[in-house]
Amino acid sequence: MPVTDELRTTESVRTRSSVAGQTAVVTGGSSGIGRAIAETFVADGADVVICSRTQADVDAVAEELNAADRPGSVLPVECDVTDRDSVDALAEATVEEFGGVDILVNNAGGTGEGGPLHEVAPDDWDSVIEVNLTGTYNVTHAFADSLRENGGAVVNTASMAGRYGVAEMGPYSAAKAGVSALTRTLAVEWSVDDVRVNAVEPGFIATPAVREWFGLDEIPARSDVDREIGSPHEVADAVRFLASDAASFITGQTISPTGPPNTFEPPTG
Known part of the structure; x- marks a missing residue:
């Protein structure tokens, strides 16, 4: 009796590790991690729908990637993940x-203004929960039938x-904890439909906002393992x-994707 399910070939390994020929939707795809995911998927041969709240932002990304002579393609769609009508239009x-x-x-999100919890206004709490957690629910719910029909993968x-x-x-910590819990719950519920549901849990990643925050002129090299900040494309590789x-x-x-284990303390330098 063979000890493996099949004899591996170079081509079968490459195919299994690829998203070529797949259709993917990436929310929050106009910059940072979302854009890196879109770039990675398109380079691998997937057709990618990217969305953000501003059409011009996703149009610029789509124009650049579609002109880059890569095997996949990009469709830009304006979508606010907190608006059910907008999300339904994205699915359609x-x-x-x-x-x-x-x-x-499900990548769209935001940290909000921040500050001690007793100083967080109710509206600020609501907006952070809405975009990070409720937005993840909204988009997943809108694509549920399509995903469950033929199987698929969700990455939050x-x-x-x-x-x-x-x-x-x-608010941000609570919302993202909710995303992790939703991931585990949905993985159980949708396993019977051959849909896998997982998540990435990035630490400090050199998005434009983080680079500005820490005054980073360059994205750290991948070869340096002992570092506190990663690149958006390193997260994209995990998502792929x-x-x-x-x-x-x-x-x-x-x-x-966090580098050496830590407790999410800000980098020291």
């Missing part, structure tokens, strides 16, 4: 253009803030893995 545009979706990446963007809790980031058939026996899990 995706189905109309590609017939359905194979991969959903959580955060190390949701695991540890971060002072003066109470979770979305591919290489992760076929992984669901309800969270991968943490």
Whole structure:
């Protein structure tokens, strides 16, 4: 009796690790981690629908990537993940253009203003929960039928803030903890439909906002393992893995692109 399910070939390994030929939706795809995910998927041969609240922002990304002579393509759609009508329109545009979706990446989010919890205004709390947690629900719910019909993969963007809790980031920490819990719950519910649901839980990543915050002129090199800040494309590589058939026996899990273990303390320098 063979000890493996099949004899591996170079081509089968490459195919299993690829998202080529898949249709993916990436929310929050105009910059930072979302844009890196879109770039990675398109370079691998996936057709990607990217969205953000401003059409011009996703148009600029789509124009650049579609002109880069890569095997995949990009469809830009304006969408506010907190608005159900807007999310329904995103789902309709995706189905109309590609017939359905194979991969959903819930990446849209935001930290809000921050500050001690007793100083956080109710409206600020609501807005952070709405975009990070409710937005993830809204988009996942809108694509549920398409995903469950033929199987697929969902990858949610959580955060190390949701695991540890971060002072003066109470709403964001709570929202991202909710995303992680929703990931585990949905993984159980949708496993019978052959849909895998996982999450990434990034630490400090050199997005434009983080680079400005810490005064970074350059994104740290991948070869330096002992570092406190990663690159958006390192997160994108983890998302690509979770979305591919290489992760076929992984669901309800969270991968943490964080570098050496830490408790989400800000980098020291």
